[in-house]
Amino acid sequence: MEQLLQSLKIGINEKIYVKDPQSSALGKRIVEESILMINDMGFESFTFRKLGVHIGSNESSIYRYFENKHKLLLYLTSWYWGWLEYQLVFATNSIADPKEKLQKAIEIVTRATKEDSAFSHVNEVLLNKIVINEYSKSYLTKEVDSENKEGYFVIYKRLVARISKMVEMVDGDYKFPSSLASTILEGSLHQHFLIDHFTSLTDCHEHLAPTEYFTDLVFNSLKIDSNG
Template structure:
């Protein structure tokens, strides 16, 4: 998979950024260091001024890539969902059995993230932590409907639809495939958050527990 991903460019909606950060060394440093800083200090405390100091560049140069830090968060989370989608596609492409394919997909989207050396300027482990802690801030806004119309969340929606199609292929009579698919993704983020911050509220404390829990949930529902 690592060799395959080295040839992949994750396509982000061009309306999210002013200039593609993948097009220059400065843009890649903006992405690399924003991940480090948001993970360290949180999205609320993160500013372009602080980022500029970190990378030794004028604050104005960052605005040449992103209109504001909200758009930067949208870019980072979109990149993460695109990266996860590629992993899911590669891991399930050759599987013919529908149950086995869905089981593999659930494992991919719920497992603990490990660093992928195919993208040297992006720390996927830290980005996963940002998605767990900050993703809801990208859409819990007054502008969410307009941004959705602009396609800002299309990669996330595409990932949900891939899971939905696998659910329908396994059990065409199940009435709530989209709801179950989105529950897997959102529920996984929530369970990871509970594991990290409110461990008494979840039974998923080990690295493999989330996959086992969601597999149990999904296949119990589909069986019924």
């Protein structure tokens, strides 16, 4: 798996960027440093001007890759969901039992993120924190419907569809597979946010991970026969 991940490239919708940042050293540095800066100062305070000063490059050079910082956030979150999708596919591909496969999928998408050495220009741990804190800002906009039609959220939707299919394989009569799948993904982000900022609003903590909560939620919602 590690060798395969080292050779893969996360495919992002070409309409999100002007020039593929994975195609050059500067582009990769823009991605790398923007993750560090957004994590440090927050998306609202982050600007291309500040990024340009930080990397010692003209602000105009950043605009050659991204039209604006909203598109950069879309790129970063899309990259994260694509990376998570690869983790899920590789971890579950050889599992035949539907229940075990779904359980593994829940673990993959809800666990704490560890840095992946296969992508030296992306700190996945910090990117995960950005997704937890900033992802909703990528779609809570007036342009969300047109951006959805342009395919900006296709990777996230594909990940939901994969988990939804796994739910159906466990319980074909369950009426809400897509709702449950999206709840796992969105809910996991929310639980991790609560752990960091509103501990009194969640039962999850250092010794009781969101993975345990969502495993309990999912398998208490599905009907599993005695042979499953």
